Amino acid sequence: MLRPRTVAVAVVLCAFAAVPIIAATFAQPHYLTVFGRILIFAIGAVSLNLVLGHGGLVSFGHAAFIGIGAYAVGILDTYGIDNGWIQWPLGIIGAGLASLIIGAISVRLSGIYFIMITLAFAQLLYFLASGLTAFGGDDGMTLAARSFFGSLLNLNNQVVMYYVILLVLLLFLLFEQRFVTSRLGIVIAGIRSNEVRMRALGYATYRYKLIAFVISAMMCSVSGLLLANLTDFVTAQYLTWGRSGELLIMVLLGGMASTFGPVIGATALLLFEEVASTFTEHWQLALGPLLLLVVIFAQDGIWGWLGGREKRRTG
Amino acid sequence: MNWTLFAIQFLNGLQLGTTLFLMSAGLTLVLGIMNFVNLAHGSFYMVGAYVAAAVYGATGSFLMAGAVAVPATFLLGIGVDRICLRRLYDRNHLAQVLGTFGLLMFFNELVRVIWGPAALFAAVPPGLEREVELLPGMAFPLYRLLVLLAGLLTGFVLYLFIAHTRLGMRIRAGASDRGMAASMGVNVSVLSMLVFGLGAALAGFAGYLASPIVAVQSGMGDPILITTLVVIVIGGIGSIRGAILASMLVGVIDTLGRVYLPSLLNAALTPATSNALSPAITSMLTYLMMAAILAFRRQGLLAARTG
Numbered sequence: 001m002l003r004p005r006t007v008a009v010a011v012v013l014c015a016f017a018a019v020p021i022i023a024a025t026f027a028q029p030h031y032l033t034v035f036g037r038i039l040i041f042a043i044g045a046v047s048l049n050l051v052l053g054h055g056g057l058v059s060f061g062h063a064a065f066i067g068i069g070a071y072a073v074g075i076l077d078t079y080g081i082d083n084g085w086i087q088w089p090l091g092i093i094g095a096g097l098a099s100l101i102i103g104a105i106s107v108r109l110s111g112i113y114f115i116m117i118t119l120a121f122a123q124l125l126y127f128l129a130s131g132l133t134a135f136g137g138d139d140g141m142t143l144a145a146r147s148f149f150g151s152l153l154n155l156n157n158q159v160v161m162y163y164v165i166l167l168v169l170l171l172f173l174l175f176e177q178r179f180v181t182s183r184l185g186i187v188i189a190g191i192r193s194n195e196v197r198m199r200a201l202g203y204a205t206y207r208y209k210l211i212a213f214v215i216s217a218m219m220c221s222v223s224g225l226l227l228a229n230l231t232d233f234v235t236a237q238y239l240t241w242g243r244s245g246e247l248l249i250m251v252l253l254g255g256m257a258s259t260f261g262p263v264i265g266a267t268a269l270l271l272f273e274e275v276a277s278t279f280t281e282h283w284q285l286a287l288g289p290l291l292l293l294v295v296i297f298a299q300d301g302i303w304g305w306l307g308g309r310e311k312r313r314t315g
Numbered sequence: 316m317n318w319t320l321f322a323i324q325f326l327n328g329l330q331l332g333t334t335l336f337l338m339s340a341g342l343t344l345v346l347g348i349m350n351f352v353n354l355a356h357g358s359f360y361m362v363g364a365y366v367a368a369a370v371y372g373a374t375g376s377f378l379m380a381g382a383v384a385v386p387a388t389f390l391l392g393i394g395v396d397r398i399c400l401r402r403l404y405d406r407n408h409l410a411q412v413l414g415t416f417g418l419l420m421f422f423n424e425l426v427r428v429i430w431g432p433a434a435l436f437a438a439v440p441p442g443l444e445r446e447v448e449l450l451p452g453m454a455f456p457l458y459r460l461l462v463l464l465a466g467l468l469t470g471f472v473l474y475l476f477i478a479h480t481r482l483g484m485r486i487r488a489g490a491s492d493r494g495m496a497a498s499m500g501v502n503v504s505v506l507s508m509l510v511f512g513l514g515a516a517l518a519g520f521a522g523y524l525a526s527p528i529v530a531v532q533s534g535m536g537d538p539i540l541i542t543t544l545v546v547i548v549i550g551g552i553g554s555i556r557g558a559i560l561a562s563m564l565v566g567v568i569d570t571l572g573r574v575y576l577p578s579l580l581n582a583a584l585t586p587a588t589s590n591a592l593s594p595a596i597t598s599m600l601t602y603l604m605m606a607a608i609l610a611f612r613r614q615g616l617l618a619a620r621t622g
Contacts, residue, residue, distance in 0.1 A: 058409045105610045112352060112408050116548050117609040123541065124602045131595025133588070241541060245354075245416050252413055282428050288421030295414040296402050 004306045009260050012267065016166055020159045032158045036230045038270045039165045040223045045250040045262035046172050047219035052248070053256035054180060055212050056192030057107065060115045061122030063243035064102075065217040067129055067236070068095045069224020074234030075135055077143050084147030084155070091225050092218050098125070099217030100210070107209040110195075122244055129236035140235030147229055155229055165226050169263070172219060176259045179215075188212050253294055255303025264302050319453045324574045325567060330459050332566025333466025337521035338543040339550070339558040340473055341514020347490040347553020349507045352408050354415040355395070356518055356543065357536025358422035363388045363519025364526040364535065365426050368437040371526070377440040384523040385516050392515020396508055404507075419537070427533045434532035462524045469520065470559060477555055486510060490553045542569075545605045551615020560616055565601050572597030 016039065023031035044066055051057040072091030081087065102121045109117055130138045146155040155161045179185045187208050190198045199205050228234050237243075246269070254265025276283030298305060342356045363384045371380035395418065403414050438444075439458045446454040477483040488496040489506050497503045522536075529535065546565050550557025573594055580589030580596075608615060 052409075058412070060412065105606065109609060109613065112346070112350075112552070113609055113613055115352070115408055115412065116544065117606055119541070120545070120548075120602045120605040120609065124599050124606070127595045127598040127602070131592045131599075133591040137591065242537075245412070248409065249413055249416070252409065282424050284420045284424040285428060288417040288419070288424065291417030291420070292399055292414050295406075295410050295417065296399070299410070 005260075005303070008264065008306055012264060013170075020162055029158065032162045033230065034274060036158075036162045036165050037227070038267055039162075039169050040226045040230060041247070041250060041270060042263040042266035043165070043169050043172055043226065044220050044223040044247050045254070045266045046169070046176060046259070047216050047223065048247050049251045049256060049259070049262045050176060050179065050216040050219065051209075051212050052251055053258070053261070054176075054185060054192070055188045055209065057209065057213065058115050058248070059118045059213075059216075060241065060244050060248065061102070061118035061120075062217070062220050062247050063239050063241070064122040064125040065095045065099065065220035066224035066227060066243065067125060067239035068098055069221035069226075070228040070234045070238050071129065071135065071224075072221075073147060073225055073228040074141060074143060077145065078135060078141070080144075082145045082148045084149040084153075087147050088222075088225050091221050095221030095224075096214055096218045099214045103210045103213035103217070107206060107213055119241060119244070122239065122241060126236060126239040126241070129239050132236075136235055138236045140233055140237065143228065143232045143234065146232065147225070161230060165230070168222060168226065172222075173259060173263070175219075180259065184208065184211065249291060253291075253301050255301030257300060258303045261301055261303035268302060319450075320574075321571075322450075322453060323455055324570055326455055326463065327459070328567030328570035329563060330463045330466070330566070331570055332563035333463055333470070334521050334525060334539070335543060335546050335562035335566055336470055336559055337466060337517045337524075338539060339546040339562055340470070340555060341510070341517045342543055343547040343550065343553055343555065343558045344486065344490065344510050345507075345514050346547065348486065348493065348503075348510055349404055350493075351400070351404060352411045352415065353400070354412060354540060355418035355422065356514065357540030358419055359388045359392060359515040359518035359536070360522040360525075360539060361426060361531075361533070361536035362391060362422065363522030364529070364531045365430060365435065365522075366519075367523040367526045368435045368531045369430065371437050371440075372435070377527075380437075380526075381520070381523050385520050388519025388522075389512045389516035391519075393508055393512040395515075396511040400511070401504075401508075419540075423533045423537075432533070434530040436530060437527045439527040458527065462528075465524060466521075469517070473517075474555065474559075482509075542601070545601055547615075548605050549608050549616060551618040554615060554617050557615050557617035565604075568604075569597055569601060572600060 016035065019031055019035045023029055044062065047065075048059065048062045051059055069091045072094055073087050076082070076087050076090065102118070106114060106117045106121070129135075135141055146161075149155065153160060153164065155164065180189070187198065187203055187205075190203070191205050191209060195205050224238065227238065250265040250269050251262045252265065253269055254263065255261030272287065273283065276286065294301070300307070338356065338360060341359075342353060345351050345353055345356075366387050367380040367384040370383045371377055374380070399414070399418070403411050406414075443458040443461065445457055447457050447460060448454050449460075477486060485496065485501045485506055488499070488501060489503055489510075493503055496506075542565065546561045547558055549565065550559070550561030576593035576596060577586075577589050580593055583589075584592070
């Protein structure tokens with residue numbers, strides 16, 4: 001008998017894979033942009049969940065790393081460097097260095113203090129980006145060209161762009177699946193449930209948390225690289241604290257305890273926005289209380305709900 | 316250096332500081348007593364400003380506007396606390412952040428539904444729009460001066476209330492050790508509801524005072540909420556004295572930075588670039604201060620006396 005979770009993963013992934021075909025059949029090319037954007041935020045949420053769900057570190061500043069990725073494309077593009085083999089590694093390394101500095105200071109702290117310091121650093125980078133009017137600032141800047149990967153991969157083709165995004169998401173999911181069972185992943189999970197005990201067992205918990213934070217940030221920057229390319233646009237608005245909040249919502253809505261949950265969360269949240277905004281401009285009036293209800297009554301998110309039905313059926 | 320200009324800008328900084336203090340006093344107590352992160356605190360500021368602007372527009376009496384706006388936000392705070400937030404008291408910070416984030420979205424949209432998407436502009440009450448000469452050659456808008464004084468007065472009253480009344484003593488007891496206060500017979504549940512309402516009313520009062528000098532619009536509480544979080548972290552979570560010190564510090568640094576940084580940067584950069592960069596650098600400075608405090612002195616400048 002198929003379990004609801006397995007079905008959900010298969011259905012969601014197949015649906016995403018079929019989007020270009022549906023878009024072509026119904027002559028609705030903007031579907032590619034809409035669903036590409038959903039996948040990009042799913043990548044961001046999956047990256048965040050590496051430290052949030054698995055490590056218990058509530059980062060309220062992951063939008064900063066999306067921003068670093070996006071600005072790596074945007075800034076190099078303004079100087080005429082549109083080679084993706086230069087842009088992408090630089091963006092990822094940039095996010096790695098930034099998160100190394102931010103993490104080195106932040107992961108010493110826990111609880112409310114960790115939330116606040118990640119927020120502070122993200123705001124720091126947001127104001128830096130909004131002050132850089134040469135690169136668009138708050139108004140944003142349109143890219144002259146998308147990242148160029150030679151004749152191998154033409155990102156100007158929206159279908160290719162879409163499948164690249166989907167491929168990145170799949171790779172990240174596989175990576176995270178392995179990460180959870182790796183030595184590092186297990187130590188991180190141990191730190192989440194009892195850091196003092198892990199330290200007593202002789203683990204340098206600070207170092208493990210820092211490494212996980214840096215990996216998560218570098219993954220998150222990839223969603224920024226993709227976002228800049230998909231929208232042909234870079235703006236400081238990518239770094240606002242509301243964005244960081246949305247990433248947290250996606251993870252919690254989908255379910256923190258799983259690798260795939262954030263994908264469901266990102267899809268549910270952004271699809272709700274898309275659909276609800278066609279009915280009324282006041283859709284946030286419904287989303288706010290809905291969120292509150294999810295937080296109060298459905299702590300394990302949609303993933304937990306799928307699992308709950310599973311338990312009832314077998315038990 | 317022009318000392319008159321400096322003094323005026325310093326007063327402007329203090330005026331921003333009083334707004335920040337009114338906001339942070341409630342938030343720091345809620346965080347200190349209930350260990351509760353409330354992102355919807357900025358919404359009380361916004362609702363206070365909207366109600367004040369609407370009542371002032373309808374009745375023409377600015378005093379009446381305050382008499383409606385402050386109790387309204389007090390009741391709103393208590394209502395929100397009883398209906399949904401109390402369910403989040405015992406949950407982790409992540410749940411609290413996301414739950415109140417949902418509330419913030421709701422209120423931002425609600426005011427847009429009620430008052431429309433355009434910003435409201437309330438006029439400064441007649442008779443108060445002139446400037447007064449504080450010192451020879453140093454004129455300052457009367458209304459801003461009154462806001463500053465009202466804020467300082469409220470701060471002083473609040474200090475007396477917290478430090479010298481029985482209820483204030485209970486609040487302090489709750490802030491330093493909630494469990495011990497409860498076992499000594501303090502009804503912490505009622506106490507936290509009152510603190511929540513008081514915090515909301517202070518935020519609403521700040522919104523009321525600000526309504527004639529800022530654009531009253533949806534989302535106006537969000538940036539001030541984040542600055543308030545900076546203030547309470549710098550001052551020390553749960554500490555009223557810390558909130559006073561930090562809000563004045565942040566208010567003055569922010570205001571003076573915006574005024575003086577462009578001329579400092581002009582030496583190195585083109586005027587257009589330095590004009591765009593200096594507000595950014597000023598804001599970054601406050602966040603840098605917050606990060607430095609968290610990294611080296613987590614308890615804040617003036618820590619609440621907790622165990």
